[in-house]
Amino acid sequence: MKPAPFARHVPKTLDEALKILAEVAPEDGRVLAGGQSLVPIMAFRLAKPAHLVDINEVEGLDRLSSDGKVLTIGARVRHGAFHKPVTDNPLGALLSYVARHIAHYPIRMRGTYCGSCSHADP
Numbered sequence: 001m002k003p004a005p006f007a008r009h010v011p012k013t014l015d016e017a018l019k020i021l022a023e024v025a026p027e028d029g030r031v032l033a034g035g036q037s038l039v040p041i042m043a044f045r046l047a048k049p050a051h052l053v054d055i056n057e058v059e060g061l062d063r064l065s066s067d068g069k070v071l072t073i074g075a076r077v078r079h080g081a082f083h084k085p086v087t088d089n090p091l092g093a094l095l096s097y098v099a100r101h102i103a104h105y106p107i108r109m110r111g112t113y114c115g116s117c118s119h120a121d122p
């Protein structure tokens with residue numbers, strides 16, 4: 001099957017993305033991150049969002065940083081970013097261990113941590 005018709009928005013900045021999301025939210029507007037969950041369910045028409053806000057070109061969302069106490073994971077950080085420990089503390093080793101068990105390599109290089117935490121259900 002193929003997805004139902006939808007409009008794709010490609011913001012370049014976070015402000016632009018948030019503005020569009022606010023506008024399209026009432027019409028089932030959704031974030032498109034790695035597409036690993038959303039695209040298949042759209043193809044089966046289990047989800048029919050009228051708008052997709054594609055965050056793949058939004059500046060800065062791929063930032064992953066740690067100050068030793070707080071780990072900040074941008075909305076476009078892929079699972080693959082955790083293949084190697086991202087911090088020197090035990091959390092880095094734990095996330096690296098977990099990441100290597102998520103799906104398989106191509107999905108980890110595209111799917112995002114934030115997308116995995118969000119509901120893809122219609």
Ligand SMILES: Cc1cc2nc3c(=O)[nH]c(=O)nc-3n(C[C@H](O)[C@H](O)[C@H](O)COP(=O)(O)OP(=O)(O)OC[C@H]3O[C@@H](n4cnc5c(N)ncnc54)[C@H](O)[C@@H]3O)c2cc1C
Binds near residue numbers: 035039113115120
């Ligand atoms: C075969 C297969 C096996 C998998 N195995 C595992 C596994 O073992 N463990 C695991 O944890 N995951 C697993 N996944 C999930 C995968 O790791 C992806 O993380 C997941 O598909 C969603 O991430 P995505 O970036 O592709 O999100 P998308 O498919 O783009 O989006 C998924 C949902 O999240 C919403 N969303 C995405 N980003 C945001 C955001 N920043 N803010 C608000 N909403 C957002 C979208 O609107 C959508 O509703 C698997 C996926 C597949 C296809």
